[in-house]
Amino acid sequence: MIPVVSVNPLAALIAVIINTIPVFISFDIYTPAVFLALAVANTILVSHIRVKEFLKLFMPLTTLPVSLFFLNLFFSASIESSALYHLFGFTIQSRILLRAFIIFLRSFTLIYISVSYLTAVNAIELVNSLMQQIHLSPRIGYSIYTAWNIIPFIGREITRIKNVHLIRSGGKRNRIKETIPLIVTILINSIRHAERASVSMYIRGLEDSGSKKRTFLHNSKWRPTDTIYAVSYFFIAFGLFFIIIKKGLFRFSLG
């Protein structure tokens, strides 16, 4: 999706945090509904969201709020309220339906916010931005990159190790016996990899370079539009939250 405005990944992260807090502490319909609408508007206006990737991740995760909805609907402790329906031998009460819907909406909104951020922001750019804007130690930043580099290898390497072990043992399968050397090899290789990466960083001068004096080939700029975006997002979110509270629609609940 092509955004109307392009923002720094750190500014987008700030928006996500601002968006998440009210949803996380509320137990009513209005707060998650309003902040879901805000998140959708944000997606349309500023996110570089990769729609296919988003749907691929989002669709399976939606089973969680749906399951929570039915779980609460059918298996909640009975509350004193009018019965609405009788379905498959279950009595559905109006307050239980409301509670189930609130839980559904809240988890649905949280999943939407997280997945839309994950599929809109390039993790590499985010780490780059963290190193440059909030002076995250380059050692931590590059350690994240190193881990990032190794992730796509792991699956392929596991296949490789499994096959090499299977061939060496002449095709005799013993899942338990096979697992131990596989884990040991992966573990030892990971430790060794971390050690070598550490050596590589040290020898190439990362240890000596403070984040302030380091030059970055790819500059992650914090532009005035990012400040405007983050500040306006805060005020819009705060304003909406204030209205919800003022109207008496907000109900506090943690987690």
Added chain:
Amino acid sequence: MNYLVSLQDVSVTFAAQKHPVLKNINLIIKKGDRLLITGCSGTGKSTLLYILAEIIPKIIYAKVEGLILRDNFSTGIVMQNPMSQMVTPSVEEEIAFSMENRSMPLEEIKEKTDNAIRKAGITGLKHKKPFELSGGEMQKVALTAAVASEPDLLLLDEPTSFLDNESTYNFLKTLGNVSDKTAVIIVEHRIKKFLKYIDKILYLDDHGEIYLYEDKYAFLKNADNSHKLKPRFISGNNPGFMPFDKPIKRGNSCDSFISVKGLSFSYNRKEEKVLKNINVEMYRGETIAVMGPNGSGKTTFIENIAGFYKKTKKNISFNGKTLDKLKKREFYSSLHYLPQNPEYFFLYQSVGEELKDVMRITSTGYKPLFNFYETPNRSPYNLSEGEKRRLTLELVLCDKRPVLLADEPTYGLDFDAYYKTAEAFNRLKEEGTLIVIVTHDPEFAFFLSDRILFFKDGSIIFNGSPGRYIEYIESNKDLFPGELYLPAGLNERIL
């Protein structure tokens, strides 16, 4: 200070070991020095590099005795395992990394990075992610990154072992252009290739003795007599394993042991095909060398033969039956696969257990090739790279099977182990084993193989005897740019 590092009576002992790896080393490295360190596997060559770069004891703990004096200097390194040194998300950033850390101006970094990429001939890799590269391509990037930052001290640990001919040529050309002020230290078993670029040779023998030859030619004169080194590593003489122009075995496809038909492969649907319509027959008692540029699909090819991937099992036949119709035990007990990373081969926590596992199926009278039987309690993972390779070879030779697939079997081997391996492979062949070797080592390929399969962009563009291969090189020089690093005698014939 008129030196970069000075080691005086330095000894290094690792925590898990009783005896020092390096004992009473005295060495001075000055600006512009060109030193090659060579010697047997496990004698501490890489440890010496780490001491010079202060990695030991700052990053890797070891007990260091003696006096080390050092100036303030910048260092570049190429490690034995290039994947391990990739710490950035793209090739371009990998090359700029040292310069970024030294806070060079951005414009200068960009210019130097672009120049280095162009000179190394890796323009096509510039925006690639490290995990998208083949092993050889990674080493190429690591070398370019080390040279691009123009360090005061450049440390190279077997830098060309995974490189194809053209990349080796480009690398050596780059090495020749390194500033005179930069001290270059190379750890290498194959001296011949680097002779032009070095002044001194430091030899570490397996008794812990070190010999520093200020004059490299003095070492060459001494090598055979004093150090018992095989002359081929020094001068490139034909060791005479095999008659060079022997005709290759041919038969109809029914006689073939392994038959590959219409093999095309990609790791996933989105990716480009790594192998494209491969058709080849392989026979009992044949040694086949699989060669070709980095990233041309050589490793993927032998992995497919070894039955790693379900989707291509129907394209490969073993003894007349396709792999999808063969029982796993029947197939897997008939072959050995030696991976590029020897650690993948180990199943146990000690060398003794590894050997015990294969010894129970070994016929009596097996003569061990290498000397692992005196240190059975060592962890195979704690051996040096060369020792790990030797152990995997020993395990394979103990447990003989009709097919041996080996990915870079000579990488990290010292003179003695190289020779023994070649001889052992020759014996296996005579006993009827089909050997398929992926290698960048032309000497090993030319003198040991009956046939060379040359890969380019996922296809076999040459399939014939080493003799015919030379003729092919002669008539297709555009496919083999740069100087060819062939055994002496062959080079002269071509150039």
